[in-house]
Amino acid sequence: MSTVAVIAKASPETSIQQDVDCAIEDLLVSLPEPERLSAEERRGILSRYTAVLEGNFIYWMTAAYLSVQSEQARAIIVDNLLEEIRDCHPGMLRRFAIAANAIPTDSDAQEIYRDLTNVRLFVGRLSGARIVLMMAFFEGFLQRFMPFLAELATRQGSKEYEYTDVHGVCDIAHTAGLFRALEEEMALNPPQPETDLFEGVDLLRTLMRNIVHPVALGH
Helix, strand or coil: CCHHHCCCCCCCCCCHHHHHHHHHHHHHHCCCCHHHCCHHHHHHHHHHHHHHHHHHHHHHHHHHHHHCCCHHHHHHHHHHHHHHHHCCHHHHHHHHHHHCCCCCCHHHHHHHHHHHHHHHHHHCCCCHHHHHHHHHHHHHHHHHHHHHHHHHHHHCCCCCCHHHHHHHHHHHHHHHHHHHHHHHHHHHCCCCCCCCCCHHHHHHHHHHHHHHCCCCCCC
């Protein structure tokens, strides 16, 4: 049985990848119906998403690279980073936000600040397997989140879909690659039995929930 098959929070019957799939599905079923959202609600979701992804995704993936010990895992992560940087994915996202009239405001950034800070602090601990798992979850979620984002943008009058089209495809391979990286890293450097392998996943899931369903400031 693969090292990834049983550990920490996963039950003997359930693989880590199945647990991640369940976490992704849990987020997806909580998404509102785009046609029921107001223009400001649509703008807010797009803007908060941009505020998180534009300046943090490459940073988090770089932390994954710095934290792992497996050369195979590093090679997989480097391929991901090269694509993100070479193809200027932050620029794609900025064009997507501009076309949907969803450039982040100070208020948008403030609404996600606390949860974003929690993810940043977690990533700063450079815990290899846990960061790789968090990013595998993120890539898997983003690939399935793209149709929702594209629908919001369409309803905002946008015709700019390069970002959602690219990530709806490339994140499938990225997710598979990161699960391979996780397996390699755990084989070389397994977490301690008491480690909550899903801590980063849980923090990032909370952040994504707040992007879609923002908590009122001050609460």
